[in-house]
Amino acid sequence: MRPDYGAIVRNGIWDNNAVFAQLLALCPTLAVTGTATNGLGMGLATAVVLVATGAIVALVRRLTLREVRIPVFVLVIAACVTLVDMVMKAWLFELHSVLGLFIPLIVTNCIILGRAEAFASRNPTGPSVVDGLATGVGFILTLVVVGAVREIIGHGTLFADAHLLLGDAFAWLETVVVADYNGALVAVLPPGGFLAVGFLMAGKRVIDERLRAGAPATGPVAARAAEPAP
Amino acid sequence: MRTPTRSAPFTHAGTSLGRIMGQVMVALVPATAFGLLQFGWPAVFLFATTVAAAAAFDALGLYLAGRPVADGLADGTAVLAGWILALTLPPWAPWWIGVTGAGIAVLVGKHVYGGTGQNIFNPAMVARVALLVSFPVPMTTYIAPVPLWEAAAPGFVEALAITFGGAQPVDALTVASPLDALSTALHGGAAVPQARDAVPALKALLTGTVPGSLGETSAGLVLAGGLFMLAVRTISWPIPVAFLGTLFGLAEVFHQIDPMHYPTGLFHLSAGSVMLAAFFVATDPVTSPVSRTGHLIFGAGAAAITFLIRTWAGYPEGLGFGILLMNAATPLIDRWARPRIMGRDRNGRPLAGGGGP
Numbered sequence: 001m002r003p004d005y006g007a008i009v010r011n012g013i014w015d016n017n018a019v020f021a022q023l024l025a026l027c028p029t030l031a032v033t034g035t036a037t038n039g040l041g042m043g044l045a046t047a048v049v050l051v052a053t054g055a056i057v058a059l060v061r062r063l064t065l066r067e068v069r070i071p072v073f074v075l076v077i078a079a080c081v082t083l084v085d086m087v088m089k090a091w092l093f094e095l096h097s098v099l100g101l102f103i104p105l106i107v108t109n110c111i112i113l114g115r116a117e118a119f120a121s122r123n124p125t126g127p128s129v130v131d132g133l134a135t136g137v138g139f140i141l142t143l144v145v146v147g148a149v150r151e152i153i154g155h156g157t158l159f160a161d162a163h164l165l166l167g168d169a170f171a172w173l174e175t176v177v178v179a180d181y182n183g184a185l186v187a188v189l190p191p192g193g194f195l196a197v198g199f200l201m202a203g204k205r206v207i208d209e210r211l212r213a214g215a216p217a218t219g220p221v222a223a224r225a226a227e228p229a230p
Numbered sequence: 231m232r233t234p235t236r237s238a239p240f241t242h243a244g245t246s247l248g249r250i251m252g253q254v255m256v257a258l259v260p261a262t263a264f265g266l267l268q269f270g271w272p273a274v275f276l277f278a279t280t281v282a283a284a285a286a287f288d289a290l291g292l293y294l295a296g297r298p299v300a301d302g303l304a305d306g307t308a309v310l311a312g313w314i315l316a317l318t319l320p321p322w323a324p325w326w327i328g329v330t331g332a333g334i335a336v337l338v339g340k341h342v343y344g345g346t347g348q349n350i351f352n353p354a355m356v357a358r359v360a361l362l363v364s365f366p367v368p369m370t371t372y373i374a375p376v377p378l379w380e381a382a383a384p385g386f387v388e389a390l391a392i393t394f395g396g397a398q399p400v401d402a403l404t405v406a407s408p409l410d411a412l413s414t415a416l417h418g419g420a421a422v423p424q425a426r427d428a429v430p431a432l433k434a435l436l437t438g439t440v441p442g443s444l445g446e447t448s449a450g451l452v453l454a455g456g457l458f459m460l461a462v463r464t465i466s467w468p469i470p471v472a473f474l475g476t477l478f479g480l481a482e483v484f485h486q487i488d489p490m491h492y493p494t495g496l497f498h499l500s501a502g503s504v505m506l507a508a509f510f511v512a513t514d515p516v517t518s519p520v521s522r523t524g525h526l527i528f529g530a531g532a533a534a535i536t537f538l539i540r541t542w543a544g545y546p547e548g549l550g551f552g553i554l555l556m557n558a559a560t561p562l563i564d565r566w567a568r569p570r571i572m573g574r575d576r577n578g579r580p581l582a583g584g585g586g587p
Contacts, residue, residue, distance in 0.1 A: 186364040
């Protein structure tokens, strides 16, 4: 059977979005999204780890005994995260000092072990890499949107300090949305993280409802009904 | 033919949510009127803006939730939340403080949890703390009271500029509130007797001719409103008594140990918004425990946290935090201090000697 790449991408980015649909990885989502740039950095690091672990786990899935698969996955993930951590320390030192503790903690990020167990350990390498990429892109988008909302409300800026992450070529990203803004500090503080994630999640539900109401034939029930009986 | 179906209770005392909220508003009128007169037109504008915004946000929340808007507005909870919030704001704060606060109180504090009666935290205190943390400068810019009839008071147009135009209050008028003054003086190394010079006399604190938030300055008038609510049984005594008693007791104990560093219990009771919090905020039936024991624990805990924050923490006033933290503890208190069920003992077993079959 040919893997349905479109469904994998759609699942990873929107339908089964790691944060807004599965409520996974809330710790980094709440902790590092004070600004859009921090969210982008954290999202990129996590996405790299997701793709790498997806590929490696899919490659070794036939060599791994079922009983020891979790330790094997954790070792693979830990190795990838350590590499990302060292790379960021070497080339993105300022961003690394901001994200600090949360980079090594990608090891315990439940998205990564979740995708390894739920997808990569049961699928060939190609779809696993695509799945890791899609989930990673979904996570990046989530963190950037949450970070942008909090940054605009809290500081009145967008992508401040983006040159630290992406180099001076991307300095144009740094925009001042509201000039002479007082700054609602609460948005940047931890309660703002919970509020932003909560309201965005509610917003995604509203959009999903609208989509379902607009196109009733594409809902999961209709899709199941269209499948041939096993 | 269809007969309308009604459910129990068929007989009740005629109280309703709107009626209770109305009684609370009546009790708030003296202190509010005094605050509005004392701080002049800017305070009137801020108060009107905050209450109107609270009602508007409530209508929005009800509309989004698909509930009847008029019925929801008529229960008065949103207006009361806006009212209490306005009373805790600095009187010359700009309009957006009031509007933002009303939005936080009604939308985040109430409707996100599912509307009236579902909220965990007191909406007005959620908004006050969020504003205090977010906008420390406008939320701590207090002005000296300039009664409406005095020449120095800002006129109607000038007041419009202060509230809506972002005009800065005249520097000569901005002062520290009593708790701010005491806190600053004590952190500066002064002992209480000298620090007390920076603080108004007790009589002024009681009548309210001191700088402070819009409706909290007159401890006496707020207390009168609270006693009125006790008299008509809008609220019951345990929470206010436990709150005021614990705050007074703690303050007096420390004052007796070291009068140089800790102000008296009476100062603690009359400064800031203690009376407002004890009678109007802590007694919120939604966010406080059910049983009398629970009420006593709730009041005492909120007062203890308030005293801790006022005495040793960075903020001069700790009421909002104290009440919010005890709001969070309310489900726990409710588990521990359950009301007794009729015909059963406190552990839920049937009473002995009930005369079985």
